[in-house]
Amino acid sequence: MDTDVLVVGAGPTGMTLANELLLAGVSTVLVDKLAQRGDLSKAGGVQSRTLEALDQRGLLEPLLATGDHPVTTGHFAGVPLPLHSNRHRLPWRSVPQVVIEGFFEQHLAAHGLHARRDHELVGLAQDDDGVTAAFANGATLRSRYLVAADGAHSTVRSLLRAEFPGQPGTVTITSADVRLGGAVPSTSHTWSEDGHWAALFPLGTDPQGRQLRRLVLGGPDRSLPREVPVTEDEIRDGLSTVFGTRVHLLELRYARRITNASRQVERYRHGRVFLAGDAAHVHLPLSAQGMNTGMQDALNLGWKLGAAVHGWAPKNLLDTYHAERHPAGAAVLRNVRAQSLLMDWAGTRDPDVLAAREIFTALAQLPEVQQHLADLTSGMSVRYPMPGTETHPLVGRPAPDLDLGPARLHELLRSGHGVLLDPADTFATVAGAWSDRVDRVGQGADTEPMLIRPDGYVCWAGADDLEPALNRWFGEPR
Ligand SMILES: Cc1cc2nc3c(=O)[nH]c(=O)nc-3n(C[C@H](O)[C@H](O)[C@H](O)COP(=O)(O)OP(=O)(O)OC[C@H]3O[C@@H](n4cnc5c(N)ncnc54)[C@H](O)[C@@H]3O)c2cc1C
Incomplete structure (x- = not known):
């Protein structure tokens, strides 16, 4: 190999x-077809669960220190979710994808x-x-596992001939990174009577301290083929259709068309x-x-591959990657489809859609609804299917960031090991056999007993049957 x-x-x-x-101590080769990292901006926001995960690796503080990355309110189908910023310990931040990539590269x-x-x-x-991989430059490489993040x-x-079912793209909208002047609205979505709409999100400031924004424009006659370049005139026209003379374009930095294709691999x-x-x-x-x-x-996937390479992965651990992440991805696709319908993404002005949107907008003023939607879109509502979910409300969910006295629980996960919270020192003997993979926190942890996987998800809680859970997630003891 x-x-x-x-x-x-x-x-x-x-x-x-x-x-x-790297954290799991596994030799890794990372390849990319590009000669250098792209500087095109795509994603602009980091969700609560991702922020938590970065914190669990000790990367959040240094990432946020790279610039001005404000907390912003989220939305669902264009309806602002004011509670989003209060619901989770780490609310949504504007951090451009290029910043995240540059940070990870360094x-x-x-x-x-x-x-x-x-x-x-x-x-x-x-x-x-x-797996043997071949590259266009003539190189070949042999590895035990290969992950397609391409x-x-x-x-x-394509090489796997993997099924990628779903809905093909039928409509495009325009996404642009801009500087704007005039009375730029604070609300993120604005609709005009004829079905045109504009969405605005803060992207922080440039080195000169000037506010950058992500502008998304859609509407009945805005759907052009993806290959057609986006022009400044088109952006100006889109702004004046929705905002009249109130908002104007100062600078267009980058623009692209995106489609409403919605697909997920079967396996x-x-x-x-x-x-x-x-x-x-x-x-x-x-x-x-x-x-x-x-x-x-x-x-x-990372810690599971680590377990497999180190030889302690329990049977079927690698299969839990599909079992856990496929439903999570499918849930994202479903909420996105609901959003694109409710926000009349294509600008159809279909009366049925407008009626549904009116009711949805009223419902979305209710705190419970806002919380539900914030949980849904922030990754915080993900609950992995695993034994114990039917008997304990925490199992399968992201671990709460408990204050354990000398450290927060999330800080303990920085080792890349599992963590066992054992407040009454009940499980010291049984857990001792897994001490190379699971760090036990004994007396002083003011909580109920809980076992947390290296990725920060609770995989056991309560008082019974710890040993089967250790076996299931951390393999045979030493
Ligand atoms: C306008 C826009 C706005 C978005 N906003 C958000 C947002 O706010 N929040 C959010 O979470 N997401 C957002 N997204 C989605 C987000 O950008 C993508 O989901 C994200 O880039 C996916 O990351 P990835 O690493 O899986 O793939 P990519 O970012 O596409 O990276 C794939 C890499 O693989 C390389 N590659 C491809 N083929 C090969 C090959 N054969 N051999 C070697 N290397 C190869 C490519 O060069 C590339 O570097 C947005 C997307 C767009 C277009």
Whole structure:
């Protein structure tokens, strides 16, 4: 083997995974077809669950120190969710994808992991022991596992002939990074009577301290083929259709067309090859979920591959990647479809849709509804299917960030190990056999007993049957 894991694609998914593999002590090669990292802006927002996960790796503070990354309110179908910023410990932040990629690139490099660029994967073959990858530059590489993090047009997915069912793109809208002048509204979505709409999100400030914004424009006659370049005139026209003379364009930095294609691979695992991020699921960028979902895929898979490489992975651990992340991805696709319908994304002005939207907008003023929607879009409502979910409300969910006295629970996860909270020192003997994989926190933890996986999800809680849970998630004891 040349390496344990080959990660194809150095976008946010691939780099998050590479970092998890680094933490797990697994040899990793990260490749990308591009000669250098792109500077095009895509995702602009990081959700609560992703922020938590970054905190669990000690990366949140340094990431936020890279610039001005304000907390912003979220939305569902264009209806602002004011409670979003109060609901979770770490509310949604504006952090552009380019910043996240640059941050991870530097962090990985500081730990000796440099992406091999100009490495376009063009072929792969797998057997019982590993995967052989071939690159356009003539190189080949043999690894025990391969992860496709090569984006929406994944080559690996095509080479696997993996089914990618769903809805093809039928309409496009325009997404642009801009500086605006005039009376720019604070609300994120504005509709005009004829079905045109504009959405605005803060993107922080440029080095000169000037406010940057993501502007998204849609409407009945705005759907042009993706290949047609977006012009400044088109952006100006879109702004004046929705805002009249109130808002004007000062600078257009970057623009692209995006489609409403919505697809998800049927299987996230193909033998020794795994699909993650946009390679596994594509959908409209509504409520800032695509990059976040990909990073969560990586966090789910990383420690499991580490366990497999180190030889302690319980039978079927690698299969739980599909079992857990496929439903999570499907739920994102469903909420995005509901949003695109309710916000009349295509600008149809269909009276049925407008009537449904009117009722939805009224419902979305209710705190319970806002909380539900905020949980849904922030990744916080994800509950992985696993034994124990039927008997304990915490099992399968992200671990609460408990204050354990000397440290917060999330800080303890920085080791990349599992954590056992054992307040009455009941389980010291049984857990001792797993002490190379699970850190036990004994007396002083003012909580009920709980076992947390390295990715921050509770996999057991209560008082009974700890040993089967340790076996199920952390394999045979030493
Ligand atoms: C306008 C817009 C706004 C968005 N806003 C948000 C948002 O606010 N929040 C959010 O969470 N998401 C958002 N998204 C979605 C987000 O950008 C994607 O979900 C995210 O980029 C997916 O990351 P990834 O690493 O899976 O794939 P990518 O970012 O596409 O990275 C894939 C990498 O693989 C490389 N690659 C491809 N093929 C090969 C090959 N054959 N060999 C080697 N390397 C290869 C590519 O060069 C690339 O670097 C937005 C998307 C768009 C277009």
